[in-house]
Amino acid sequence: MRAHEAGALHGNDIAPTWLPYPQDVNALLPGLWSQTTARGADGALEVGGVSALRIAEEVGTPAFVLDEDDMRTRALRFREAFTEAFRPLSGADIYYAGKSFLCVAVARWMEEDGLGLDVCTGGELAVALRAGFPPERLALHGNNKSDAEIRRALEAGVGRIVIDSLEEIDQLARLARESGARPAVMLRITTGVEAHTHEFIATSHEDQKFGISLASGDALEALRRVLAQEDALELLGLHSHIGSQIFDTGGFEVAARRILGLVAQVRDELGATITHLDLGGGFGVMYNTQHTPQTPEALATGISTIIEKGCLDLEIEIPRVAFEPGRAIAGPSTQTLYTVGTVKDVQLGGQQHRLYVAVDGGMSDNIRTALYDADYSTLLASRVSDAQPQVVRVVGKHCESGDIIVKDEYLPGDVGRGDLISVPVTGAYCYSLASNYNHVPRPPVVAVKDGRITTLLRRETEEDLLGLDAG
C-alpha cells in the first residue's frame, strides 16, 4: 500500500478535515475495534476467533456481532476501577444502563460480573426479571412511570426507584402503601449542567423534561415531601445525569458540587442525611479519530477526587456513589456486518465525486447518524485490497435520502457488490433504537467468543412482522 499526502493523489477533497487519508486502508484503527477483532490469514476480519465470512454465511447480514470478552472486560473494568478509587471514600457501585442494549444474556453477564442494572420501562424490567437479575441490584428510572410499571417494580422488590417529578412522589407513596412495600428512592435532580462530548454548559435552569429543578427550589421541596412520607418511602439519595458521550470530568465536577450543596442544605434545613449519590452515565467512546475517551481508571480517579474534595469543603459525610455507564460498556464491543449491494459514483461538480456504497441494512438498524449526526467508521471485512482508497458514504436500503450509516470514510476504491463491510462501535443505541421502517426485519445480535457464534437475539422474520397485522 502506497502512502499519500492527503489529497495529493486521489484528487477528491471531499473528506472532512478530521478524517486523515489512511496510511493503510486495510488496517484496523487502534482503539476503534473490539479487543478480539483482527485480520485473519486470508485478510478477512475476524472477531472472537470467528471469520466475518463465516458469520455472514451462518447468520446472514446485516448482523450485530458482539465480542463477548470485550463487553465483559469493559463492564468488569468499570466496576473494578470505581470500586478501587472509591474504596477510601464510601464505596461505589456500577449500574449498567440497560437502555443502551439489553437482552437476557447481557443482563446475566452484568449480574455475574457484579454490576447493578438500570431499567427505565416495564419492558426493560421484564428482560431483567426474565434473566433472574437480583431485584435489589435493579434501579428503575423513567420520567413518566405508569402505575402498572411501579406496581411491578414494587412487587419485584426493585432496589431503588429514581423519582423524576414532584407528582411522582405522591404516586409512588400511594402505590407503596397499597402494596405494603417501602421502596428506597432517589430523587433525580437537574443541576443546570448539560454535557456533550468536549463541551458542557452550566446554567441555573434547564429546559427539558427530566428531573426536579435545583435552581427553582423544587428539589428541596421534593426532599421535604419524601421525608414527610417516610412511612411509605425510604429516602436513599440524589441522582444526577448530565448527558452522554462526555470525555472529561468538568461537567461532572460542576454537577457534583451543586448536588453536594443540596446535600448540605438538606442536613442543615431538614436535618436529614443523604447517604447515596448517583451521578449517572454518559462516558464517551471512540467512534472515529475525533474522539479521545479516558480510561475507566482515569475517570474513577478524577471523579473520586472531585467527590472527596467537595465533601471536605462542605463538611459533609461522603456518600456512597453510583454510576450508570451504558455506551462505554456496550458500544465498542459490537460491530455491524453488512453486505454491499449497489455502488454508485455520484458526480458533485468540478473534479469531485462521491462513492455511495449501499448495504443491506440502514437507518432501521442504526438511526444514530440520521438522529444525532453521528460519525461512524467502516472497514472492508471480507478481504483486503490494494486499490487506492476513496472517500465513501455508506447508505442503507430505506426510502429516505437521510438513510446514511457512515457519512465519510475511506474504503478501497474497488469495493463492490458482494463485499462485506463492518461498522464498529454499534453496540449502544443501535439495536435498542432499531425499527421496522419499510418493513425491514430487525437483524440478529450474535455473540462471538473462542471460535463460537451464539445467537442472543434471532433475526426477525416477515412472519414476525405479519403476525402483528390483524388483516
Ligand SMILES: *Cc1c(COP(=O)(O)O)cnc(C)c1O
Ligand atoms: C442514558 C442514561 C444513562 C446511560 O448513558 P450512556 O451515555 O449510555 O452512558 C445513564 N443514566 C441515565 C439516567 C440515562 O438516562
